[in-house]
Amino acid sequence: MSDTILEMRNITKTFPGVAALQDVSIVVRRGEIHAICGENGAGKSTLMKVLSGVYPAGSYEGEIIFDGRPVHFRGIRDSEAQGVVIIHQELALVPHLSIAENIFLGNERCGRTGLIDWNRANADATALLESVGLRENAVTPIVALGVGKQQLVEIAKALSKEVKLLILDEPTAALNDVDSAHLLDLLRRLRDRGITCIMISHKLGEITAIADSITVLRDGRTVERLDVRSAEVTQDRIIRGMVGRDLHSFYPDRVSSPGEEVLRVENWTVRHPTQDRRVVDDVSFTVRAGEVVGIAGLMGAGRTELAMSMFGRSYGRDITGRLFLRGREIRARTVAEAIGNGIAYATEDRKRYGLNLIDDIRHNVSAAALRKLARFGWVHDNEEIRVAEASRRDMNIKAPSVMATVGKLSGGNQQKVVLSKWLFTDPEVLILDEPTRGIDVGAKFEIYTIVNRLVAQGKAVVMISSELPELLGMCDRIYTLAAGRLTGELPVSEATQEKLMQLMAKDKEPAR
Amino acid sequence: MTDVKSSSTGQGPSADQAPARALHTGISDPRTLVMRNLRQSGIFVALVVIVALFAVLTDGVSLSPGNITNIVLQYSYILVLAIGMVIVIIGGHIDLSVGSVVALTGSVSAVLVIQQGHPWWLGVLAALAVGLAVGAWHGFWVAYAGIPAFIVTLAGMLLFRGLTLRVLDNISLSPFPAEYQRIAAGFLNGLLGGQGFDAFTLLIGGVAVAGYAVSGFRTRVARIRYQQPVESFPLFVARVVLVGAVVMYFAWQLAHARGLPIVLIVLAVLVLAYGLLTRRTVFGRQVYAIGGNLPAAMLSGVKVRTVNFWVFVNMGFLSAVAGIIYSSRSNGAQPAAGNMFELDAIAAAFIGGAAVTGGVGTVVGAMVGGLIMAVMSNGMQLMGVDQSMQSVVKGLVLLVAVAFDVYNKRRAGASR
Ligand SMILES: Nc1ncnc2c1ncn2[C@@H]1O[C@H](COP(=O)(O)OP(=O)(O)OP(=O)(O)O)[C@@H](O)[C@H]1O
Numbered sequence: 038m039s040d041t042i043l044e045m046r047n048i049t050k051t052f053p054g055v056a057a058l059q060d061v062s063i064v065v066r067r068g069e070i071h072a073i074c075g076e077n078g079a080g081k082s083t084l085m086k087v088l089s090g091v092y093p094a095g096s097y098e099g100e101i102i103f104d105g106r107p108v109h110f111r112g113i114r115d116s117e118a119q120g121v122v123i124i125h126q127e128l129a130l131v132p133h134l135s136i137a138e139n140i141f142l143g144n145e146r147c148g149r150t151g152l153i154d155w156n157r158a159n160a161d162a163t164a165l166l167e168s169v170g171l172r173e174n175a176v177t178p179i180v181a182l183g184v185g186k187q188q189l190v191e192i193a194k195a196l197s198k199e200v201k202l203l204i205l206d207e208p209t210a211a212l213n214d215v216d217s218a219h220l221l222d223l224l225r226r227l228r229d230r231g232i233t234c235i236m237i238s239h240k241l242g243e244i245t246a247i248a249d250s251i252t253v254l255r256d257g258r259t260v261e262r263l264d265v266r267s268a269e270v271t272q273d274r275i276i277r278g279m280v281g282r283d284l285h286s287f288y289p290d291r292v293s294s295p296g297e298e299v300l301r302v303e304n305w306t307v308r309h310p311t312q313d314r315r316v317v318d319d320v321s322f323t324v325r326a327g328e329v330v331g332i333a334g335l336m337g338a339g340r341t342e343l344a345m346s347m348f349g350r351s352y353g354r355d356i357t358g359r360l361f362l363r364g365r366e367i368r369a370r371t372v373a374e375a376i377g378n379g380i381a382y383a384t385e386d387r388k389r390y391g392l393n394l395i396d397d398i399r400h401n402v403s404a405a406a407l408r409k410l411a412r413f414g415w416v417h418d419n420e421e422i423r424v425a426e427a428s429r430r431d432m433n434i435k436a437p438s439v440m441a442t443v444g445k446l447s448g449g450n451q452q453k454v455v456l457s458k459w460l461f462t463d464p465e466v467l468i469l470d471e472p473t474r475g476i477d478v479g480a481k482f483e484i485y486t487i488v489n490r491l492v493a494q495g496k497a498v499v500m501i502s503s504e505l506p507e508l509l510g511m512c513d514r515i516y517t518l519a520a521g522r523l524t525g526e527l528p529v530s531e532a533t534q535e536k537l538m539q540l541m542a543k544d545k546e547p548a549r
Numbered sequence: 550m551t552d553v554k555s556s557s558t559g560q561g562p563s564a565d566q567a568p569a570r571a572l573h574t575g576i577s578d579p580r581t582l583v584m585r586n587l588r589q590s591g592i593f594v595a596l597v598v599i600v601a602l603f604a605v606l607t608d609g610v611s612l613s614p615g616n617i618t619n620i621v622l623q624y625s626y627i628l629v630l631a632i633g634m635v636i637v638i639i640g641g642h643i644d645l646s647v648g649s650v651v652a653l654t655g656s657v658s659a660v661l662v663i664q665q666g667h668p669w670w671l672g673v674l675a676a677l678a679v680g681l682a683v684g685a686w687h688g689f690w691v692a693y694a695g696i697p698a699f700i701v702t703l704a705g706m707l708l709f710r711g712l713t714l715r716v717l718d719n720i721s722l723s724p725f726p727a728e729y730q731r732i733a734a735g736f737l738n739g740l741l742g743g744q745g746f747d748a749f750t751l752l753i754g755g756v757a758v759a760g761y762a763v764s765g766f767r768t769r770v771a772r773i774r775y776q777q778p779v780e781s782f783p784l785f786v787a788r789v790v791l792v793g794a795v796v797m798y799f800a801w802q803l804a805h806a807r808g809l810p811i812v813l814i815v816l817a818v819l820v821l822a823y824g825l826l827t828r829r830t831v832f833g834r835q836v837y838a839i840g841g842n843l844p845a846a847m848l849s850g851v852k853v854r855t856v857n858f859w860v861f862v863n864m865g866f867l868s869a870v871a872g873i874i875y876s877s878r879s880n881g882a883q884p885a886a887g888n889m890f891e892l893d894a895i896a897a898a899f900i901g902g903a904a905v906t907g908g909v910g911t912v913v914g915a916m917v918g919g920l921i922m923a924v925m926s927n928g929m930q931l932m933g934v935d936q937s938m939q940s941v942v943k944g945l946v947l948l949v950a951v952a953f954d955v956y957n958k959r960r961a962g963a964s965r
C-alpha cells in the first residue's frame with residue numbers, strides 16, 4: 038500500500054463557454070483530511086464531481102489514480118463500488134422517507150426473498166447512527182431533523198457503503214457553531230478509523246483546525262499545496278493563495294452614523310402554519326437609517342420566521358403586530374405590498390426560495406422589480422440586459438454572460454444573483470438572511486462592502502446570521518432571539534461572543 | 550466556444566470597443582456551429598426532415614399548392630389551442646378540457662346562429678364569451694381554490710362535454726350561413742388582380758419576411774450595443790435568408806392555389822401577439838417565473854393567483870377561437886366535436902420543447918411541434934395509411950421528440 042490514496046493529474050473540464058478546470062492536479066495521502074480551498078467558482082465542486090464520476094470518464098481530460106490504479110468512473114455507482122463517496126453541497130435526502138430508508142436508498146438490505154428486510158435495515162441503520170453520534174430513532178422521517186442532523190445522516194449513509202475516501206462539499210455551510218464542531222469531531226474520528234476525507238469549505242477557521250493538507254484552487258487552476266503538518270498555516274496564508282493577494286481585514290471599515298428610525302416592529306407575533314404554537318412571540322425592535330442591525334439566535338429561534346412573516350406574511354398564520362416605516366404604519370399583507378413599501382428579503386435558501394434556476398441571470402435579477410423595467414406591461418429588454426450587466430460587474434459575478442443559466446453558476450455566484458435581485462428593488466430596509474452562507478472570503482468582503490455602501494446611503498439593513506463574528510464585525514446593534522422571543526439587545530461595543538451566546542440560550546422553555 | 554467566453558468575461562470593455570468585440574463573439578468553428586445550432590434548432594431540423602420525407606413518399610403531392618392550403622385549413626385550430634396550451638404548460642399546469650370547450654363554444658354558436666337564426670357575429674361573440682367564462686371557472690379553481698389543474702380540467706372535460714350534449718340536445722346542427730363558413734374556408738385573394746396567381750398573398754409574404762429581417766437586425770444591433778454575444782453575421786444572414794425562402798415558397802404555393810386563407814391571417818396574428826406576450830411583457834415573464842420556481846416567484850412579489858387565473862382565462866379564450874374555427878370548418882356542431890384535441894395540443898407543446906415541470910417552452914416551438922404533427926397526419930392520410938398506424942406513429946414521434954430533448958439537455962450539462 039502506498040502512502041498516496043488519490044492522485045488527480047492534469048484534469049481539464051470545460052462547459053460550454055466556461056473552462057471550469059484547467060490542468061488541475063491534486064495529491065491526497067492515505068488517512069488524512071485534505072481540504073480544498075478557493076473562491077466561488079474556482080472549480081472545487083466540479084473537481085469533486087469529476088472525481089466521483091458525476092461527470093463520467095471521457096467528459097474531461099486527465100488522469101485519476103485511486104489506490105494505486107488508474108480509474109475511469111462512468112458514474113456514481115462505479116466510484117462508490119471502489120469506496121469513493123461524495124456528499125454534495127446540497128443535501129440529497131428524501132424528506133418524507135425515514136432515516137433508515139434514506140441510508141439504504143439504492144442499496145437496500147434485502148432478505149432471501151428479495152424483499153426488503155426492514156428489521157435488518159433498521160438495526161444496521163441504528164448501528165451506523167451510533168457511529169456518527171446521532172441519537173435518533175432510525176424510523177424518524179428526515180423532515181423531522183434539523184440540517185445538522187441531516188448532515189450526519191448523509192455521513193452515516195456514506196459509511197454504509199464501505200467508504201475509503203469520503204468527499205464533503207461544504208458540509209458545515211448550513212450548520213451553526215455547535216453542529217459544526219460536532220461534525221468536525223466526527224471527521225477526526227473517521228480519520229482515526231483510517232477513512233480519508235476531502236473537504237471543501239469556506240470557513241477557513243475550520244480548515245486550519247482540522248486539515249492535514251490543503252490544495253488551493255484559483256480560477257480553475259491549482260495554485261498550491263500547503264502541508265499543515267509540517268508547518269503552521271494561517272488563514273491569511275490560505276487567503277493569499279485563494280485571492281492572489283493579501284486581505285488585510287475581514288470586515289471593511291465603516292463610520293457608523295445612524296440617523297432617524299426607518300423600521301419599527303411592534304408586538305409581532307406569528308403562529309406556526311400547521312401546529313398550535315407561537316414561532317415568534319411578541320417581538321418589537323427598531324432599525325435606524327444608516328444602521329446595520331443583527332439578529333442572532335440558534336437554529337429554530339424564529340429568526341427566518343420573523344423576517345418572512347414581516348415580508349408580506351410569507352410565513353405563518355394569525356400574524357399580529359404593527360409595522361412602521363419612517364413613522365408611518367404600513368400594511369404589508371402581500372409580498373408585492375412589502376416590496377412596494379421598500380422592504381426586501383434575501384432568503385437563506387437560495388435554491389428553493391431565491392432563484393429560478395432554469396432561467397438566466399438577466400431574468401433573475403429583474404424578477405422582483407420587473408415593473409421598473411416596463412412601461413404598460415411591456416418589458417424594455419435591452420435595458421434589462423444593461424441592469425443585469427451592471428450587477429454582474431458590480432457584484433463580480435463569475436459567468437460567461439448574463440444569459441447564463443443561474444442553475445449552472447457556483448453557489449457563491451448564485452448568492453450574488455440573489456443579492457443583485459434585491460438591490461435592484463432599491464429597498465429602504467434590506468433583510469439579509471444568512472447572506473454569506475457558502476460564500477468565499479473575497480466575496481464576503483465584497484458583500485460586506487455593498488452592505489456598507491447601502492447604509493451609507495441611508496438605507497437600513499437587518500442581518501440574520503449564524504456566524505457571530507460576522508455579526509460582531511458588521512452590525513451596530515445586535516438583538517438576540519431565543520425560542521421566538523427577544524432576549525436581549527446589545528450595542529456592538531458591548532457585545533462579545535460569550536454574551537451573545539448566553540442571551541441566545543437564555544430562554545429554554547418553548548413559546549406557547 | 551472559447552471566443553464566446555473571452556468576449557463576455559471581459560471586465561467591462563469600454564463602449565467604443567463593443568462592436569469590434571461583439572464581432573469576435575461570432576462562432577466560426579464549423580463543428581461548434583453545427584452542434585450548437587442542432588441543439589437549439591433540432592426541432593426545426595426535424596420539421597424540415599419530416600416535410601422532405603413525406604414529399605418523397607408522396608411523390609411531391611404533400612407539397613402541392615392544394616395540399617399545403619389543406620394543411621393550413623385542417624390544423625389551424627390545433628395550432629390555436631397549442632398557443633394557449635404552451636402558456637398553461639410553461640406556468641406548470643395542464644389543461645385537459647380544451648376539446649370539450651371547443652365543442653361547447655361551437656355548439657353555443659351553432660344554436661344561436663343555425664337554430665335561432667341570429668346573425669353570424671352574434672354566434673362568434675357568444676362563443677368567445679362562453680370560452681372566457683369557462684376559462685374563468687378553471688382559473689378560479691386552480692388559482693384561488695388551489696386545486697391542481699390536472700384535476701380541475703379533467704372535471705372540466707367531463708363537465709363541458711356534458712353541457713355540449715345538453716346544448717345540442719344530442720343532435721348535430723348544420724349548416725352555417727355563408728358568412729360564418731368564410732371564417733375557416735374563406736380566402737383573401739384577387740385584391741391586386743389575378744395573373745394566374747394571387748399577387749396579394751405574395752405581397753403579404755414579402756411584408757412578413759421583411760418584418761422578420763428588420764426586427765431580427767434591430768435586436769442584433771441592440772444586443773451588440775449592450776455588449777451581448779450574438780451569432781456571427783454570416784450565420785445571421787443565412788438564417789434570415791433561409792426563413793425568407795421558406796416563407797416565400799409557402800406564399801408562392803398558396804398563391805397558386807386559392808390564395809391567402811383567412812384562418813392563416815388569424816393564426817399569424819395570434820402567434821405574433823402571443824410570441825410577444827410571452828417574451829416581452831411582465832405577464833409573460835411572470836408565467837415563466839411561476840413555472841420555473843413557484844416559491845421563488847411568490848417571494849419576488851409575483852401575484853401568483855392573478856397570473857394563474859389569467860393563464861386559464863386565456864386558454865378558455867383561445868379554446869373558443871378554436872371552437873369557432875372548427876365549427877365553421879365542419880359547417881355545424883356535433884356532440885363529439887373536438888374529441889382528443891387536448892392531446893394534440895399538449896403533444897404540440899411538448900414536441901416544441903416545453904418541459905413537463907414548467908418554466909420552459911415557447912409559442913414558436915409549439916407551432917413547429919404542431920406543424921410536425923400536422924404534416925405527419927396529412928402525409929400519412931395522403932399515403933392511405935391506416936388510422937391505427939397513424940396513431941402509433943404519432944405516439945412514437947411524441948416520445949422520441951421529448952426523449953431527444955431530454956438527452957440533449959443532459960448532454961449539455963455533463964459534456965464538455
Ligand atoms: N453544469 C455546468 N454548466 C456550465 N458551467 C458550469 C456547470 N457547473 C459548473 N459550471 C461553472 O464552472 C465553474 C466552477 O464551478 P464550481 O461549482 O466547481 O465552483 P466552486 O469552486 O464549487 O464554487 P462555490 O464555492 O461557489 O461552490 C463556475 O464558473 C461555474 O459557473
Ligand SMILES: [Mg+2]
Pocket residue numbers: 081082083126206447448
Ligand atoms: Mg461548490
